[in-house]
Amino acid sequence: MVDAVPQSFEYVLSSMCTEPHPDARIAANRFLATNPGDPASYPEIATIESEVVDRLGDIVGLPEPSGYVTSGGTEANIQAVRIARNRADVDDPNVVIPENGHFSFRKAAELLGVEFRPSPVDDDHRAAVDAMADRIDEQTILVAGVAGSTEYGRVDPIPAIAALADEHDLHCHVDAAWGGFLLPFTDEDWHFGHAAIDSMTIDPHKFGRAAIPAGGLLVRTASQLDALLIETPYLESGHQITLGGTRSGAGVASAAAALAALWPTGYEDQYRTADQLARWLADQLRDRGHRVVDPHLPIVAASIEDDTFAALRDRGWRIARTARGELRIVCMPHVTRARLAAFLADLDAVQ
Amino acid sequence: MVDAVPQSFEYVLSSMCTEPHPDARIAANRFLATNPGDPASYPEIATIESEVVDRLGDIVGLPEPSGYVTSGGTEANIQAVRIARNRADVDDPNVVIPENGHFSFRKAAELLGVEFRPSPVDDDHRAAVDAMADRIDEQTILVAGVAGSTEYGRVDPIPAIAALADEHDLHCHVDAAWGGFLLPFTDEDWHFGHAAIDSMTIDPHKFGRAAIPAGGLLVRTASQLDALLIETPYLESGHQITLGGTRSGAGVASAAAALAALWPTGYEDQYRTADQLARWLADQLRDRGHRVVDPHLPIVAASIEDDTFAALRDRGWRIARTARGELRIVCMPHVTRARLAAFLADLDAVQ
Known part of the structure; x- marks a missing residue:
């Protein structure tokens, strides 16, 4: 195994992961053997984690943020539903989630014994708020909105939700697991400063250029986290709110390093580059006769024949499809115009 | 932050984490930007993960193992309870867990809406099986045993459980999150080959010398994992059994590298060194008048005054106590006789 090599990112076009920022790589390596889950033994990384939370607060319009660096967006979404479940006083709780919500909400609901109520989206793949209202009853504990949807990069009407x-x-x-590092440079209303949001998922290890694992859970008030407390008899810290026990200091340190290097100018440059690239790719695909879902945040979805998709996979392209079967290209920082040109050349060759 | 440095392991005496093996460090760095949670985009690391599971099977007496590399022991324990809950057909499920069980079982129960039933231990801090039997009723779905307890390094009577x-x-x-890499070199009956166990936690990132995050969940039959399936609409893999979504390829690759470097001889050497060190430390503390819980696996617990403990923390020692207030030293690979001698010198100086 020691001789094995990872994939080249040159062919990875449908992932929300990317190459970490060089500073994030260095920090991850330096803090590889640290555990923010045990702050009495590893206080240095615990301090850095609180700095990351503060910095994320700057991004999401929350002057006094509470939260922590999760293993990823799934943990953050699970914990948000868990907070809501544990604070509510209902017998048969349900959550109302738009159909563009990430599958981790289904996972959270299954895990936590909460009914999952999907709610339809409108013609532009955004949550239909009237439909959400129809699904709410006296057993509903949480509603969610997506700020940067996984399949089409859409932003739900967060203030209305x-x-x-x-x-x-x-x-x-x-x-906002994926969208949170893009949306500050748009005119969208999506964050704590724009609406009465209670909690948010925002992942440094996606567009934030941290190393995996570095997700983020933020809550408006620290007391919300009390709903997650579990006592820890043999740790001097006394209790724990996280889903995991031992946690990755590498992820935390790399998030701090990426934020220090890129917020805000570097992230803005990244966003503008990705945005232009997505629009260019959409035009290229449309010119070739594909039905294209207009990119909003930099994800391009386009119709594709099964045979064509399979032939491109055979040529080594690491691509995936939406639930409706559309090719889905995520313009992450490692995706360049040169690579997309190579992809389009292969597309022309196989169809 | 980029200039911050992590703790020195010279002072860390109560952690179950340690310095990764050098090969594990290299592998973690190499596979930092990979996601085994998306095997269609990152098949190289997915292949390595299945190799890790096979190798763990060798250790735990399971010729055809199923499972995956978790974020840590907590996730593995949660998932075991989740498997049991989802496969059982009871209205008000409960789990019977010995009091020496890790607090992650309480977390799992709270998360999953399962009643947590603690069961007392005997005078040697091992599960009392008769007491467990008394707590079982028709709503019980799972019983657990600990093979290497967190506080005293005890092994429950697994075949009887x-x-x-x-x-x-x-x-x-x-x-066996912590004990699994020590127990192969003892005459304990603890694994799938010794008893009708359904699932096991065994963490490469503890005594296995992998980098965090690399826990392990193993199950006897692959079909058990079906109870964890969640559909994943936009990933070509179609479904997911893990608690997280995006996962750390660094942890997986480092586990593979550590196992390749150390199983079995290196782990055996580590165990013998730690075992001797623990016995030596126990004698040293006993000679100084502390009441010592005899080490079984290499953890030493000893009575300590609150003032003494505080004074040692003030001198920089990263130490913690059991729920009963005993000093608890875990003889991980980074803990040497020289460091323990320095600790004992400080102990002599402050009390």
Whole structure:
């Protein structure tokens, strides 16, 4: 195994992971043998984690943020639903999630014994708020909005969803796992400063250029985290709110390093480059006769024949499809125009 | 932050984490930007993960193992309880866990909506099987045994617990998160080859010398994992059994590298060194008048005054206590006789 090599990112076009920033790599390696889950033994990395949370607060419009660096967006979404479940006083809790929500909400619901209520999206793949309202009943504990959806890069109408939550006294969660490092450079209303959001997922290890694992859970008030407390008899810290026990200091340190290097100018440059690339790719695919879902955040979805898709996979392209079978290209920082030109050349060759 | 440095392991005496093996460090760095949670995009690391599972099978007496590399022992314990919950057909499930069980079982129970039933230990801090039998009723879904307990390094009577589970048709889980890389070199009966165990936690990132995060969940039959399946619409792999979504390829690759370098001879050497060190430390502390819990696996617990403990923490020692307030030293590979001698000198100086 020691001689094995990982994939080349040259062919990875459908992933929300990317090459970490060079500073993030260095920090991950330096803090590889640290455990923020045991702050009495590893206080240095625990301090860095609180700095990461503060910096994420700057991004999401939360001057006094609480939260922690999760193993990824799935853990953050699970924990948001867990907070809502543990604070609510209902017998048969349910959560109302738009159909563009990440599958981790289904996982969270299954895990936590909560009913999952999907709610339809509109013609532009965004949450239909009226439909969400119809699904709410007295057993509903949480509604979620997506700020940068996995399949089409759409941003749900977050202020309207937060108003709906407020009207029914529900927990309002926003999943900005992927979009959170892009949206500050758009005119979208998506964060704690824009609406009465209770919690948010925002992952440094996606567009934030941290190393895996570095997700993020942020909550508006520290007391929300009390709903997650488990006592830890043999750790001097006394209790734990995280889903895991031992956790990755590499992820935490790399998030701190990436944020220090890139917020805000570097992230803005990344966003503008990706945005232009996605629009160019959309035009290229449209010119070739594909039906293209207009990119909003830099994800391009386009119709593709099964045979064509299979032939491109055979040529080594690491590509994936939406649930509706569309080719889905995520313009992460490692995706360049040269690589997309090579991909398009192969597309022309096989179809 | 980029200039921050992690703790020195010279002072870390109560952690179950340690310095990774040099090969594990190299592998972690090489596979830092890979995601085994998306095997269609990152097949290289997915292949390595299946090799790790096979190798862990060699250690735990399971010729055809199934499972995966978790984020740590907590995830593995959660997933074992989740398998049991999802396969059982009861209204109000409970799990019977000895009091020496890791706090992650409480976390799992809280998360999964399962009643947690602690069961007392005997005078030697091992599960009392008769007491476990008394706590089982028709709503019980799982019993667990610990093979290398967190506080005292004890091994529960696993064959008797497995027989109890078999008698009541319950899921039998063994938590060997820390002990699994030590026990092969003892004459304990602890693994799948010794008893009718259904699932096991065994963590490469503890005594296995992998980098964090690399825990392990193993199950006797692949079909058990079906109870964890969640559909993944936009990934070509189609479904997911893990608690997280994006996962650390660094952890997986480092586990493979550590196993290749150390199984079995290197691990045996590590065990013998740690065992001798623990016995030496126990004698040293006993000679100084401390009440010492005899080490079994290489953890030493000894009575200590609060003032003494605080003074040692003030001198920089990263030490922790058991729930009963005993000093608890875990003889991990980074803990040497020279460092323990320095610790004892400070102990002599402050008390």
